[in-house]
Amino acid sequence: MFIQFLKNYFFVDSNHTFGCDDKAFHQSALRILLALTVCIFAVSEVHSIFASKPLTFLGVNSFYLVLLIGLLFFSKKHTQITAVLFTATLITTSFLLLTLSDQLDAKKYALISLYSLPLVIRLLFSFKASLIAMVINLYPFYFMTTEYLNISNPDTTPSFYFQLLTFVTLNIGLPLAVSRIFHTLESNTIHMKELYKKLNDNYALHEEFFENTGSPTLFCDQHGKLLKTNQLARDLLATVEKNDFSDTKISDWLSPIENSSKLFWQSNVAECTLKANTGTHIEIRRATLTKHNHYVLHLQNTTQLHAIQQELENTQQTNSRLAHFDLLTLLPNHRNFCRQVNQLIDKPSKHLTGAMFIIRIRQFKLLNKQYGKDSANKIILNFSKALQKNVSDQAIIGRLRGVKFACFVPLNQTHLIQKNLSAFINSILPDQVKVDGRPLNMDYQVGISYYHTDGNTAETLLEHCEMALEYSSSTEHLSYYNHELENKLIKEHELGLKLSSAIKNKEIKMWLQPQVNQNGHICSFEALARWKIDGKYVPPMTFIKIAEKQGLLSLLAVNLVRELVETLTEWHKEHIHTPIAFNLAGQELMNDSFFALLMTLVADKPWLSKMLELEITETSYVMTNPLIHKRLRSLSQYGFSIAIDDFGTGQASLGQLVDIPANILKIDRRFISPLPNDQRHVDIVKSTIQLAESLNMKVIAEGIETKEQATLLIALGCHTLQGYYFGKPSPMSDWTARNHEKAKELRMVY
Structure with missing residues (x-):
């Protein structure tokens, strides 16, 4: 406890990595110098008492001891003033001893104090003030060499060189060396501050990237302890009863379905369910394994897809459906759709006419990019349900690929007119679909061809619908096939x-x-x-x-x-x-x-x-x-x-x-x-x-x-x-x- 107190007292603000200001450093240096000086005078005081020194010496020593203790006490609130008073006391005492004392030892002590003055001033003030002190010390050096040393006398030559060595070492060498060290430390500190700022900026950037990956993302260690989660992950995993992720593990939130290992998150892909809601299925994909044995995991809510897959697995015709139906919408795929249409129009008892049209969701790429893959699948699914609801049972609907749907509708005489057929198609296309409870406006492109007039097979009709689709626009989203269209497409x-x-x-x-x-x-x-x-x-x-x-x-x-x-x-x-x-x-x-x-x-x-x-x-x-x-x-x-x-x-x-x-x-x-x-x-x-x-x-x-x-x-x-x-x-x-x-x-x- 006492050692910690001394550390906090003498090494002011030492726990700061960067940004220790000059005031804290000067305060720390001042306290150390004052404490050392107080110790010297305290030892001198005790020695004077036991050695029966004159009362005058004892009084002066006591005065300086009290003065230094007072300066040490006021060094916290009045650092600059205390430093000035300490320096002034040091200079005054040294000059008095140098000029008034007859004892050679006292003059030496005074001279050493003056020679050490530039170093003390460099610690307490600035480099310029230290230079001024070096120049001022030329006077005591000159005073001592002229008054007490005779260069022409060989006996005094060693004393002169010792004096010169002491002057150069204490007055010039040490202050300049310390100043150089300070300059290096200050430069390193500035450089470290810059590196620290860049590190903070990069950290903030990585934080933003992590938060805006576009998918629920977790960061955990090799034991599954959650270190960081973005908002999408928190929204996906959190429940009303429990939403605090600190000091939790992945296993506290998710349960593996097939992977029995306790370290299921270390697999490349793992299927799980929420512990709070076992009906919610989550797919975990391990993105990377870092050098620090940490994992970046991406989550995907596969509940709806899992429900579709479960429904298909529960039927006796799973293999047939996989071959002939679209997995997401359960609508006939391209091949099955063409087969069903050809079977309808080839029946001998059926003397019908009809219309084939391809529907393409125009803004789907933007929706996919804006809302993500899961919501995009919901858009396709909800659109297919709305379309099936709006058409008659005699119509055949299929999903060709991507966002293209095909529909064959038997027609009466009224709808052979393009105007009436256009009104009919517009009436069956939903203006909006709901995604997660939010209404979403829909925009379409439709290519249309007539059975008999434009082709006699489903494949031909679809090909002509594709040609017509190329000429739909934002203002005319319905486009009819005509024979001139082929030549126009070739030229185009x-x-x-x-x-x-x-x-x-x-x-x-x-x-x-x-x-x-x-x-x-x-x-x-x-x-x-x-x-x-x-x-x-x-x-x-x-x-x-x-x-x-x-x-x-x-x-x-x-x-x-x-x-x-x-x-x-x-x-x-x-x-x-x-x-x-x-x-x-x-x-x-x-x-x-x-x-x-x-x-x-x-x-x-x-x-x-x-x-x-x-x-x-x-x-x-x-x-x-x-x-x-x-x-x-x-x-x-x-x-x-x-x-x-x-x-x-x-x-x-x-x-x-x-x-x-x-x-x-x-x-x-x-x-x-x-x-x-x-x-x-x-x-x-x-x-x-x-x-x-x-x-x-x-x-x-x-x-x-x-x-x-x-x-x-x-x-x-x-x-x-x-x-x-x-x-x-x-x-x-x-x-x-x-x-x-x-x-x-x-x-x-x-």
């Missing part, structure tokens, strides 16, 4: 091959269309992609749609962005500060590589965010995706201007205008072309401009072809105008030729 396939080559060879070029302000000056451009093949230009909507289907849209966007950045870099050097808007279909931002490219470009060229505007096409269905919103917010934080293109014609809503960090609103040309004669369109444009102003957004009107339209839009408060009236799109080379001559003009256009 050939065009797709040429497009792939054109994109890889960077044959798609950028054109610029000027955008002007209310005074008619060019204030920005919109970049438009143009592709010329066999002497003709392919419509942008055509080749962009093909690029999207072939998965080449991101590569095309990367090529065009790099081309734009090269031009903007040259313009930046030439002080041409005219932004260029680049149009994105939306899916490019779903691509991690393209998003990383934008972030890298703006990191390397901070000015680029002011020169490259990003237009998001509002008709793109990905506008509603939360990941798009998140990435747009990141780009906005980096300074990019975000524009919503074709506003009013697609997916945007007032709520999304708030969610998406857009600061520019582009009014589509279909609202501009009827101006100024159509009062209804005037009111729509006016309300749109007012909406944008309320959201602090800039408005751009496109498709302006007459002066009357331009004058009206300026009067309504439109900030920026674009259209053939001001200038048609032209190749970028027109603006960069002759050392960017045309771009430098930026002349008025009307």
Whole structure:
């Protein structure tokens, strides 16, 4: 206990790994020096009493002893003042002994005290103060060498060199050596602080990764003791009665089904049930075994899948079902579906007509990524149940693969009309399905073909449905097969091959269309992609749609962005500060590589965010995706201007205008072309401009072809105008030729 007290008293704040401040160190050093000095004077006091020293010596010694004890007492609250008083006492006493005492030993003690003064000051104050003390000590050194030593006398030469050695060692050598040690320790401390900060940052990052793995995850030792759990795991395992995971083991929460070993969590895969609810089945997958014999385990709730498997195992036709039915939905698979349809239409007594259609859940990839595999399976299962409930018993339903379902429905004369058949199909498709009690809006693509008219076998009808499915869109999600469709698909396939080559060879070029302000000056451009093949230009909507289907849209966007950045870099050097808007279909931002490219470009060229505007096409269905919103917010934080293109014609809503960090609103040309004669369109444009102003957004009107339209839009408060009236799109080379001559003009256009 006493030793711990001495440690805490003399080694102030010694338990801190980093961050021991100078005050604590100086206080610790001061206490040690004072304590040692007190001990010396206490010993001297005792010795004086027993040696019958003069009362004067005893009184002076007692005075210094009391003074030093007082300084030691006040060293905690008044460290700096105490250090100054201690130093002053040391200096004063040493100089008095040096100048007034006649005893040579006293002068030596005083001299040693003065020579030790730089070291004491370095411990209590700073290096500069120590240097000052070294310089001051030249006087006592000179005093002693001139008054008591005669260099010309050989007998005094050893004393002189001893004096010199003592002066250099105590006054210069030790303080400088200690200062060097302090400097090294301070540098190491700073370096260790930096390493400690990086370690903390990495730990926080790993903590975030662990918490957001997207699946319930546990971290345990080789004995199964839980060291860490993320929120998904806590939600999966916790019960009302027990939700404290500290000092528990995996075996406290889960029971193995087949693995009888007590160390079931060490297996690569283990099937378990919750102890609190044996009806809940959990699959454990061991991700990795670390060097420290710790395990990272991923959990998956397989209750629903287990129930399906159990149901199949309890039937006498398990093998047949596995071969002919979909395991998740229990619907006929592709082969069985075709067999059942062919059997129906081949019956001699059946003189029927019917419709075959393929249903594809459009946004399933996004749902799978957003909600996870388990919820995605629930979506498929609940959709299949709703579809079976809505159709008649005469209909045949099957699951082809993935998110495609096929349905063959016998038709009466009424539904041979496409309009009536479309209404019927829309009526049987559920608008919403529930996942974990939450309603989820559904979006579909449907390809349709007629029995007899478009084919006489299930296989042919399905093939034609697939062709029709390719031409469904977000606005027309029902598409019917026709004979011209095959030729169109063949041409589209050939065009797709040429497009792939054109994109890889960077044959798609950028054109610029000027955008002007209310005074008619060019204030920005919109970049438009143009592709010329066999002497003709392919419509942008055509080749962009093909690029999207072939998965080449991101590569095309990367090529065009790099081309734009090269031009903007040259313009930046030439002080041409005219932004260029680049149009994105939306899916490019779903691509991690393209998003990383934008972030890298703006990191390397901070000015680029002011020169490259990003237009998001509002008709793109990905506008509603939360990941798009998140990435747009990141780009906005980096300074990019975000524009919503074709506003009013697609997916945007007032709520999304708030969610998406857009600061520019582009009014589509279909609202501009009827101006100024159509009062209804005037009111729509006016309300749109007012909406944008309320959201602090800039408005751009496109498709302006007459002066009357331009004058009206300026009067309504439109900030920026674009259209053939001001200038048609032209190749970028027109603006960069002759050392960017045309771009430098930026002349008025009307």
